[in-house]
Amino acid sequence: MRALGVNTWVWTSPVTDAGVEHIAPRTAEWGFDVLELPVEEVGDWSPRRTRTLLDGLGLSASVVLVMGPGRELVATDPGTRTATQDYLRRVVDAAAEVGSPVVAGPAYASVGRTWRMAPGERAGLRAELAEALAPVVEHAASAGVAVAVEPLNRYETSVLNTVDQALDALADLPEEHCGLALDVYHLNIEERGLAEAVERAAGRIKHVQVCANDRGAPGADHLDWPGLLSALDRSGYEGPLVIESFTADNAAIATAASVWRPLAESQDAIAVDGLAFLRSLSSETARPALGSRSPSPRR
Numbered sequence: 001m002r003a004l005g006v007n008t009w010v011w012t013s014p015v016t017d018a019g020v021e022h023i024a025p026r027t028a029e030w031g032f033d034v035l036e037l038p039v040e041e042v043g044d045w046s047p048r049r050t051r052t053l054l055d056g057l058g059l060s061a062s063v064v065l066v067m068g069p070g071r072e073l074v075a076t077d078p079g080t081r082t083a084t085q086d087y088l089r090r091v092v093d094a095a096a097e098v099g100s101p102v103v104a105g106p107a108y109a110s111v112g113r114t115w116r117m118a119p120g121e122r123a124g125l126r127a128e129l130a131e132a133l134a135p136v137v138e139h140a141a142s143a144g145v146a147v148a149v150e151p152l153n154r155y156e157t158s159v160l161n162t163v164d165q166a167l168d169a170l171a172d173l174p175e176e177h178c179g180l181a182l183d184v185y186h187l188n189i190e191e192r193g194l195a196e197a198v199e200r201a202a203g204r205i206k207h208v209q210v211c212a213n214d215r216g217a218p219g220a221d222h223l224d225w226p227g228l229l230s231a232l233d234r235s236g237y238e239g240p241l242v243i244e245s246f247t248a249d250n251a252a253i254a255t256a257a258s259v260w261r262p263l264a265e266s267q268d269a270i271a272v273d274g275l276a277f278l279r280s281l282s283s284e285t286a287r288p289a290l291g292s293r294s295p296s297p298r299r
Contacts, residue, residue: 002229002232002238002239002240002241003033003034003060003239003240003241004031004032004033004034004240004241004242004243004275004278004279005032005033005034005035005036005060005062005240005241005242005243006027006032006034006035006036006242006243006244006271006274006275007036007037007038007064007209007242007243007244007245008020008023008035008036008037008038009038009244009245009246009247009253010243010244010245010246010247010267010270010271011023011247011267012247012249012250013038013040013246013247013250013252013253014038014040014041014044015037015038015040015044015045016044016045017045017046017049017050019045020035020037020045020050020053021053023035024050024053024054024057024059025057026268027059027271028057028058028059030271030272030275031275031279032059032271032275033059033060033240034059034060034061034062034240034242035054035059035060035061035062036061036062036063036064036209036242036244037050037061037062037063037064037098037100038063038064038065038066039063039064039065039066039090039091039094040066040068042087042090042091042094047093047094047095047097047098048097048098050098051097051098051099054098054099055099060099060100060240061095061098061099061100062100062101062102062104062207062240062242063091063094063095063098063100063102063103063104064103064104064105065087065088065091065103065104065105065107066105067105067106067107067108067109067110067111068110068111069110070083070110071083071084071087071109071110072084072109072110072113073085073107073108073109073128073129073132073133074108074109074125074128074129074132074159075109075115075125075128081132084132085132085135085136088103088107088136088147089136089139091103092136092139092140092143092145092147093143095143095145096143096144096145100145101144101145101146101239102145102146102147102148102181102206102207102239103140103145103146103147103148104148104149104150104181104206104207104209105148105149105150105181106149106150106151106152106156106157106159106160107133107136107147107149107150108129108133108149108157108159108160108169109157109159111152111156111157111256112156112157112256113157113158114154114155114156114157114158115158116158117158125159126165126168126169129159129169130169130170130171130172130173133147133149133170133173133178134173137173137174137177137178140177140178141174141176141177145177146176146177146178146179146206147177147178147179147206148178148179148180148181148206148207149166149169149170149178149179149180149181150180150181150182150183150186150207150209151163151165151166151180151183151186151190152183152186153185153186153189153190154189154190155258156186161186161190162190162191162197163180163182163187163191163197163200163201164200166180166201167180167200167201167204170204175203175204178206179204179205179206180201180204180205180206180207181206181207181208181209182197182198182201182205182207182208182209183208183209183210183244184208184209184210184211184213184218184223184228185209185211185213185215185244188213188223194223194224194227194228194231195224195227195228195230195231196231198228198231198232198235198237199231199234199235201235202234202235202236202237203235203236205232205235205236205237205239206239207239207240207242208232208237208239208240208241208242209241209242209243209244210241210242210243210244210274210278211243211244211245211270211274212263212274214263215245215246215257215259215263216245216263216264216270217243217245217263217264217269217270217271217273217274217277218243218274218277218278219273219274219277219278219280220264220273220277225277225278225281226281229281241278243270243271243274243275243278245263245267245270246259247259247267248260248261248262
């Protein structure tokens, strides 16, 4: 049975030690295996303290990087690129300390930065990305962590939108330590078929995030989940499926993710209902979800 996780962005941004201490016990009680932790700013939460907490709850960690304004690896000045590389190395260090095997996210440009490119410019940009990522990947390899680069939809970036574009950009980087993070939300917008996209990425998939097509709970949508999970099985991906959605309570993250309306009955429902649905797709249940109804949100 594949491990299932949830991102703390479902409830809060930025996550802090207090936020982790509030969220982690509930996710463990509901039956999740993994808690995903964004590093919006290094130091928002303590990797050592968090690992102790998660170990005690029987939870594993995954870590996501955050490309906010001013974080750029391509089409930027040398100082900005160096500062971004330094940030990414520190995220890798946090991942290693908290026990995450991966750091995932759009490790190339700030989310929301888009511009029109000629074909030759795009090819040069991908070469520039490989060069800029190489020292980060080398650092990650020494820490036992993989860098998972996430293609985003056309409204959030013009750098990498599809699996094929990402594979091309990462072709010269070591497969063991650098691959793709696949987010079902973005795949549903940019790819002609979810299963086909997964199959093309086979061998380089390092992380997978899931949600409904509207960012709500997995299963409350039109997506072909059995086909997607079968493709992941065929691809050889053995990592977790992590539910990623966002709270509208934080103005910055709601704007960045375009969350203009409630995506479920409650934020808890996105997690609990999504978990129950993903568990139901398997005839084998490793850890049954607790309860069939969504709990009332706790604040």
